[in-house]
Amino acid sequence: EAGVTQSPTHLIKTRGQQATLRCSPISGHTSVYWYQQALGLGLQFLLWYDEGEERNRGNFPPRFSGRQFPNYSSELNVNALELEDSALYLCASSLVGLAETQYFGPGTRLLVL
């Protein structure tokens, strides 16, 4: 069974540009989560999507947004990139339900110059 996949693996942008990151969940999983792992800041929750709806949002500005498609894949968009947005962005998926385990993809490393 294929795991969570993310693309691209690496992304280099300049300040002010927009970045789009993609995630495909494990087959059968309807929930997708996004986390940011920036140097010195640890792993921080960004967004949670389930059945196409945003269910929860972390403490990030509105320029971080996303969506979930009918096939449950997801996009994370970061507008007006800032240098501090440089980080590893991890996507996770899970079955629907209160106690389900999140399984992570390999991540996208975003570098903002």
Added chain:
Amino acid sequence: AQKVTQAQTEISVVEKEDVTLDCVYETRDTTYYLFWYKQPPSGELVFLIRRNSFDEQNEISGRYSWNFQKSTSSFNFTITASQVVDSAVYFCALSFSGSRLTFGEGTQLTVNP
């Protein structure tokens, strides 16, 4: 608010030594879930174990064992007879209602040959 503390930032051991990674959590919820993930240099978070708040039974899986104690709000992870391949960053995490994961800062484990 939820909080996870991993007081050990870095641990270095010699192969075949036993090592325990500490995790202390804070939550006001009566139902919650605890996790351990491993992050090798590649960056992907690998799920190791999940425990719910009603299950204080300790668990052993090969060389890995986990000690969950609600009385001290701790969920410690022990690797017996460590190997070089165990070198990674290990994260303890907490969730409730199956939504966002709150991660500790992680412990960098280095196993030297």
